Amino acid sequence: MPPEPGLCFAASFAPALLDPARSTPELVTGPNGKAAGRRYDVYRNNVTVSLIDALAAIYPAVQRITGMDFFRAMARLHVRSKPPTSPLLFEYGRDFPEFIEAYEHAQDMPWLADVARLERAWLDAYHAADAVPLSPARLSAVTPDRLADLVFIPHPAARCLRSNYAAVTIFAANRDDAPVMRIDASTPEDALITRGEFDVAVRRLPPGGAVFAHHLVSGRPLGEAAAAALEAASEFDIAANIAGLIEAGAFTSLCCGDPS
Amino acid sequence: MSTIKPAPPAALPLRFATPIGGVAGTSFKPEHLPAILEAKPRGGFFEVHAENYMGAGGPPHRALEAIRRDHPLSLHGVCMSIGGPRPLDKAHLARFRGLVARYQPALVSEHLAWSTHETSFFNDLLPLPYTAATLTCVCDHIDQVQEAIRRPLLLENPSTYLAFRESSMHETEFIRAVAERTGCGLLLDVNNVFVSAANHGYSALDYLADFPLSRVEEIHLAGHAEQADDEGDLLLIDSHDGPVADAVWKLYEIVIRRRGPVPTLIEWDSKIPDWPVLQAEAAAAQAILDRHQSAAPAGERHAA
Numbered sequence: 001m002p003p004e005p006g007l008c009f010a011a012s013f014a015p016a017l018l019d020p021a022r023s024t025p026e027l028v029t030g031p032n033g034k035a036a037g038r039r040y041d042v043y044r045n046n047v048t049v050s051l052i053d054a055l056a057a058i059y060p061a062v063q064r065i066t067g068m069d070f071f072r073a074m075a076r077l078h079v080r081s082k083p084p085t086s087p088l089l090f091e092y093g094r095d096f097p098e099f100i101e102a103y104e105h106a107q108d109m110p111w112l113a114d115v116a117r118l119e120r121a122w123l124d125a126y127h128a129a130d131a132v133p134l135s136p137a138r139l140s141a142v143t144p145d146r147l148a149d150l151v152f153i154p155h156p157a158a159r160c161l162r163s164n165y166a167a168v169t170i171f172a173a174n175r176d177d178a179p180v181m182r183i184d185a186s187t188p189e190d191a192l193i194t195r196g197e198f199d200v201a202v203r204r205l206p207p208g209g210a211v212f213a214h215h216l217v218s219g220r221p222l223g224e225a226a227a228a229a230l231e232a233a234s235e236f237d238i239a240a241n242i243a244g245l246i247e248a249g250a251f252t253s254l255c256c257g258d259p260s
Numbered sequence: 261m262s263t264i265k266p267a268p269p270a271a272l273p274l275r276f277a278t279p280i281g282g283v284a285g286t287s288f289k290p291e292h293l294p295a296i297l298e299a300k301p302r303g304g305f306f307e308v309h310a311e312n313y314m315g316a317g318g319p320p321h322r323a324l325e326a327i328r329r330d331h332p333l334s335l336h337g338v339c340m341s342i343g344g345p346r347p348l349d350k351a352h353l354a355r356f357r358g359l360v361a362r363y364q365p366a367l368v369s370e371h372l373a374w375s376t377h378e379t380s381f382f383n384d385l386l387p388l389p390y391t392a393a394t395l396t397c398v399c400d401h402i403d404q405v406q407e408a409i410r411r412p413l414l415l416e417n418p419s420t421y422l423a424f425r426e427s428s429m430h431e432t433e434f435i436r437a438v439a440e441r442t443g444c445g446l447l448l449d450v451n452n453v454f455v456s457a458a459n460h461g462y463s464a465l466d467y468l469a470d471f472p473l474s475r476v477e478e479i480h481l482a483g484h485a486e487q488a489d490d491e492g493d494l495l496l497i498d499s500h501d502g503p504v505a506d507a508v509w510k511l512y513e514i515v516i517r518r519r520g521p522v523p524t525l526i527e528w529d530s531k532i533p534d535w536p537v538l539q540a541e542a543a544a545a546q547a548i549l550d551r552h553q554s555a556a557p558a559g560e561r562h563a564a
Binding site: 004005006007008009010011013014017018027028029030031032034035036037038039040042043046047050051054083084085086087088089090125126127128129130131156157195198199 | 311312314315316317318319320321322339341344345346349352374375376377378379380381382383384386387388389391392393394397421422423424425426459460461462487488489490491493495497
């Protein structure tokens with residue numbers, strides 16, 4: 001629906017905000033007939049810089065790894081091609097990891113997109129709905145014959161991510177300013193992201209742990225999840241993994257899959 | 261998606277929340293939370309950007325609950341796009357209404373600006389022409405917001421860097437008409453007046469003389485930065501990244517002498533200083549408010 005007559009100003013003002021190739025819109029002016037070029041550029045700069053800053057706030061580890069100049073050049077391209085569609089900036093940048101994956105200057109850092117995915121999941125966990133995590137006592141109260149049918153309700157903040165690289169170690173080493181030791185990036189790592197009682201925590205899952213967590217978070221019963229995890233990793237420790245997931249706050253409740 | 265229940269036309273009693281009077285406040289920044297909670301409550305209020313608390317849960321809401329226990333709260337929206345030609349985002353309006361209902365803030369404000377066009381959100385307070393058509397549109401948007409939140413909104417005057425050739429009204433004339441038509445209150449940003457006056461070559465004092473001060477229920481003070489325009493002349497930028505300028509303090513005192521004490525916010529959003537620095541700016545505003553406490557009854561209100 002085109003705007004009413006007299007309300008076309010936004011359609012004329014907006015297109016050049018993120019497109020430096022366009023000239024200053026005709027409809028604006030400085031006072032007393034002065035030029036409006038540098039004046040309009042203030043808005044261009046505000047828009048571009050604030051959106052790059054928003055990406056830097058969501059992806060601090062990526063920025064630390066690449067350095068600020070690299071990051072801001074990469075983010076500027078992304079901001080111009082994919083400006084936010086929501087006024088909630090903490091929702092912005094969901095397609096930034098894919099952008100990084102395809103970015104020609106980041107090809108020698110194949111793990112960088114997975115680090116970004118972890119940072120995006122961290123922020124989603126941070127803003128997720130509040131819920132009281134499942135108490136470990138609830139599991140202890142279940143009789144052994146019903147364990148295989150147990151179904152767990154995931155906490156709204158719980159997420160699981162898999163990487164072909166050492167994304168968790170790289171993420172953890174770059175979320176603050178502490179010195180970074182040499183990391184072997186080629187070790188595949190899986191991550192569990194939770195927000196227990198207070199803050200977001202990112203844990204590295206043992207072999208089979210991601211398959212196990214994926215099954216449980218998808219509502220599959222404990223027996224089925226354990227079988228799948230054992231198939232993925234023969235050394236998989238069911239008791240340690242379920243205790244670890246509960247302790248991390250991955251679930252809010254459990255129920256017996258058997259409706260009776 | 262939730263929808264806004266339409267209110268019967270002209271039947272809406274808009275009531276201001278209990279006035280908090282001539283109190284100075286500061287922007288709330290999460291990094292200051294430990295310092296704020298450690299000190300005894302000092303009677304100031306805190307202002308937050310509404311959009312930062314529109315997530316479902318987590319630490320932001322926990323911090324806001326903690327702040328709100330001992331301090332009045334001001335909810336300052338920055339993304340409603342009231343000045344834009346497009347219909348308001350119903351989902352965003354519902355989120356805004358939800359925050360007002362949950363936190364019962366003492367003050368609720370938004371901007372005379374726009375930030376969204378088509379599907380893009382530009383994250384800046386963009387300017388609009390002042391015409392009969394935009395006046396109708398802005399009033400319609402404010403009516404919708406006030407119907408949703410069931411109370412008057414305080415509308416903030418913008419800082420601008422350029423003008424629209426099609427504008428046919430002065431900004432003060434436009435804002436006065438908006439307030440009269442919608443019953444909204446006003447948030448007077450004195451730094452914005454100073455910045456815009458410098459950028460457009462008019463007198464800040466003349467602007468304030470034309471501004472409907474009796475409708476002002478909150479004041480903003482902030483720092484600005486200096487650049488140059490195409491002709492090399494001074495162009496002021498509303499940067500919110502430093503202390504309030506001396507000239508802005510002088511204008512502020514003139515406003516308070518005429519209007520009487522109203523809640524006053526020190527707005528500092530980037531290059532955020534340590535909490536004591538921000539507190540000292542608020543104390544300077546409080547000293548001016550206190551000098552004029554007897555000059556006018558606090559909480560003077562206009563009929564809604």
